[in-house]
Amino acid sequence: MSRKTSRRDFLRRSAAAAAGVFVIPEIIPSSVLGMNGTLPPSDRLVMGAIGTGSQGMSNMRDFLRLKDAVRFVALCDVDSKRLSDAKEVVDKANKDTGCRTYKDFREFLEKETLDAVSIALPDHWHGIIYTEAVNKKLHVYGEKPICRTIRDGQTIVAAVKKNNIIWQTGSWQRSLPNFRRGAELAINGRAGKINYIEVGLPDGGRGIGTPPVQDVPPELNWEMWLGPAPKVPFRGVVHWNWRWILDYSGGQMTDWAGHHIDIANWGAGLEHTGPVEISGTGVYPAEGIYNVPVEYDFLCKYSNGIQMRVANSSKLKLGMGTTWYGDKGWIHTDRGNRLSASDPKILEEVIGENEIHLYNSENHWQNFVDCAKSGKQTIAPIEVAYRAISVGLLGEIAMTTCETIHWDPDKEEITGNPRAGRLLSRPYRAPWTLPTV
Amino acid sequence: MIVITVLFTASCKKGDVYKTLIITGQSEHNWKASSPVLKQILEETGMFTVEIMTTPEKGGDMSSFNPDFSKYKLVVLDYSGDLWQEKTRTDFVGYVRSGGGVVVYHGASISFPDWKEYNEITGLGGWNGRNEKDGPYVYYSRNELVVDASAGPAGGHGERHDFEVRTRVTDHPVTKGLPVRWMHGSDELYQNLRGPAVNMTVLATAYADTAFDGTGRDEPMLMVISYGNGRVFHTAMGHADEGGGPAMQCTGFLVTLQRGAEWAATGNVTQKVPFDFPTAAGVVLRPGFAEITLDDAFENLKSYDIPKSTRYFTYIQSQIRDASGNTEKLLEIEKLMTDFIKAGDASKEAKKLILRELSWMGTDYSIPGIKALETDPDLKDDVDYALKRLQSSN
DSSP states (O other), rough: OOOOOOOOHHHHHHHHHHTTSSSOOOOOOOHHHGGGOOOOOOEEEEEEEESSSHHHHHHHHHHHHHHOEEEEEEEEEEEEEHHHHHHHHHHHHHHSSEEEEESSSHHHHHHOOOOEHHHHHHHGGGHHHHHHHHHHHHHHOOOOOOOSSSHHHHHHHHOOOOOOEEEEEGGGGGGGHHHHHHHHHHHTHHHHHHHHEEEEEOOOOOOOOOOOOOOOOBOOOHHHTTTTSSOOOOOHHHHHHHHTTTTOOHHHHHHIIIIIIIIHHHHTOOOOOOOOOOEEEEESSSSSSSSSSSSSEEEEEEETOOOOEEGGGGGGOOOOOEEETTTTTTEEEEETEEEESSSSGGOOOOOOTOOOOOOOSOOHHHHHHHHHHOOOOOOOOOOHHHHHHHHHHHHHHHHHHHSSSEEEETTTOOOOOOOHHHHOOOOTTTTTTOOOO | OOOOOOOOOOOOTOOOOOOEEEEEOOOOOHHHHHHHHHHHHHHHHEEEEEEEOOOOOTTTTTGGGOOOOGSSEEEEEOSSSEEEEEEHHHHHHHHHHOOOOOEEEEEGGSSSSHHHHHHHHHHHHSSOOOOOOGOOOOEETTHHHHHHHHOOOOOOSSEEEEEEEEEEEEESTTTTTTOOOEEEEEEEOOSSSSSOOOTTEEEEEEEEEEEEEOOOOOOEEEEEEETEEEEEEEEEOOBBBBBBBHHHHHHHHHHHHHHHHHHHHHHHOOOOOOOTBBBTOOOBBOOOOOOHHHHHHHHHTTOOOTTOOHHHHHHHHHHHTTTTTTTHHHHHHHHHHHHHHTTTSOOOHHHHHHHHHHHOOOOGGGHHHHHHHTTTTTTTHHHHHHHHHHHHHO
C-alpha cells in the first residue's frame, strides 16, 4: 500500500510546531517513520476521533479494548463537555494528559498527523468530514450509514478509491459469527436459489410534539453542529435524537440500513450493485418536530430477479433481521446470535472447499487495525456500505414521492423522474460545500 | 409473493349514502354526549345519513321502542339498559341475519348479558355477571391470539390513559393501510372481555399495562364479527366526555369507526387513510371531527410559527404524495404553494417549510416566485436551497 503522509509533511509540521504554532505531537505516527511509509506491524496505530458522542465513545472503547493496537492522541467535537469527558477517557488509557482536543474538524485535520481516525457524527456531516479525512490520506473507521444522500456517498467512495486508504464501516454485525454463517449459507444456496429477501428494521419511536426555541447550552456550538444543514433555531433536539429529523437522518430505516440491508446484500451477492426498481409507502407523523417515517414498507427489484422487501419489523412475521428466501427454504439471522432456518438441517451444512467462503473477521475494530497495518481490504469496505445505504435512501425517495423509482445501479442515476432525481442530493448551506475528490 | 400496502386508496364514490340508525337512551355511559358525536363522525364522511333514536328511560315502557330496522343499512349500538321487547329483539336479529350492518360502540358490550343472539352479534362483552358460562376470554399474548376458557369475571378497565393500539390484521378492509402501531387518546382500556367470539376476528389490540391496573395482556380493541349475512364492527374504544373528549376526538378512534361503519354497511372500505391518522409518534386529536381541506391547510399554515403544530404543513405534504404521478394535480398544488410564499400575511417560518417542499416537487412555474424572495435576508438560505435543487435537474 502507499501511504502519502510523507516525511515532508511531518517535517513541515514539526517545523511549525518548533516555531510555537502548536504543540509537538509527542507520539510520532509510525507511518511517518516506517520504511516507504509502511507501518511496522508491531506498532500501535496513532488515532484521532471526530465525534465523541455515544457511538464515537463506544467505538473508542472497542479500540482501546484491543491489546496494544491503537493510541488515541487527538479528539474533536462541537460539544466541549463531551470533548473533555472523552479526553479524560483517553488520558486515562494513555496514562498521561497529552490528548489534544479540537472544536473544529478543519483545525483537527490540518494540525494532526495521524495514521487513522474514527468518525461518528450525525449523518448530515458525513459527506464533508469523511471526504476531507480521506483526502488527508487518513485511514478511516466511519459510522454507518455512510451518507445522508446518494451524492454524498458517491463522493466518499470516489475519495476512498483515489486516496487508496483503508476504510472500515461501523457495520460490526459482519464480524459476528451468526451473521457471517447465515450469509455464507445463503450465498452458497443452502436455501436454494435466493429469490426474495425480507429485511426488518426497527419501528419509529415516540414523538415530542413541537418544542419551543430554547437557549443553546454553553458547551454546544450549534452553528457548527448544523454545518451544511439548513439553519434552524435550537429546540433542544441534538445528540442522539437528531435521528428523528429528516434534515439529519432518515430515521430508523436509514440508521439500520447499514446493518441488516448490508447483511442481506452480503448473503445474496448484491454488495456491488443496487435495485432497478423501488416502490413503497411510509407513514409519517401528522405533526411534530420529529418528521421521519415511523413505519415504512418498500420493495426493491434487482435485475437478476431478486426482490427485497424492507419494512419496520412489526410488519414482518419474523420481525427484526434479515431473511433470505430461496426456492428450497429460508434462513433468518438477527442480533442476539440468532440464526434459524426453515429446516434446522440447513444450519448443520458444511461449506465445501470450492464453495464461497465469506471474509472472516472476529473483531470489527481489530480487523480495521490489522488492515490499516497490512494494507488489506477490510470486512466492511466503503463501496459495500454505499450500496447498503443506497437501498435505504432510494426507499426514502420512493416514499417521499410516492412513486415507483427506476434506478440504474451502474450509472447510479434515477431515470425518467427529474423530481425524484433532485432527492439524490441536498444543497449545502453556505459556506459549506461537498469537497472535491 | 408479497403485497405492499397501498396507503392511499381511492376516495369514496360520491352519491353512496347509507341510512344509519343510532340506538341510545340508556347507558352506564354519558350517551347524551356520545350519540351526537357518533352521528357527526359518521356524517363527516358524506356516506351516512344518521338518525338517533332514543329508547324510553330506564324502567320505562319498552313496548314503544319498535324501530323498523329494515329501513337502515347500518345500526349503531350506543345502548346498555333494559331488555328490548321480544318483537324488537327478533326484528334486530333478523335484520343482522339478512345482511344488516352493525356497529357496537364501547359500552354497548355491557348490555343484555342474557340475550344469546345479542352476545353472538357483539362477539365479546363484559360486566353484568358475565363469566366463563358466557364464553372465553380473547386476547393476544406474545403476538399470538389466545382463546382462554379459564373461569373468571368479564369486563373491567383501569385508570384512563393514552395507550398504543397494535393493528393485528393488516389485510382486512377496515385496517388495510393503517399503521401497525398508533397512539390512542386517553380512554378506558377495556379488558377481560369474554363472549361467544364465534366468527370473530380481532383486528387490533392494546396492551393493558399493569401500571394502570391492567391485565398485562394485549386486549381486543377492534373486532369484526359475521353473523348470518350480517357484518358487525365492534370498537371497545371511545369513552365519551362532554363534546367527545380525547377518546372520541382521537383520529384513530374516529377513522376506524368511519371505516368500520362503511365495512359493516357494505363489506368494503373506500375511504382513504387520512394524513392525520396517529402513529407511534403520538396521539392526534381532531377536536372538530372534520378532516381539513387543502384551502384550510394553506390558510391555517399562514400563522405557523415555532412551536405551533406543523399539521397543516404535513397535510400539504400528504396531498403531494397523494398526487404522485398526476402532473396536473401536482401543478395545482404548486400554484397554491407559490401563491403562499408570495402572500404578505404568511409567516416566514411557514414560507421556509413550503420552500423546502418546492425544492424537490416544484417546476419552472414556481421559480419566479421563489426568486422574488431573494431579497429577504431571513429567507435567503431557504431560497438558495430551493433554487439550487430546483435548477439542478429542472
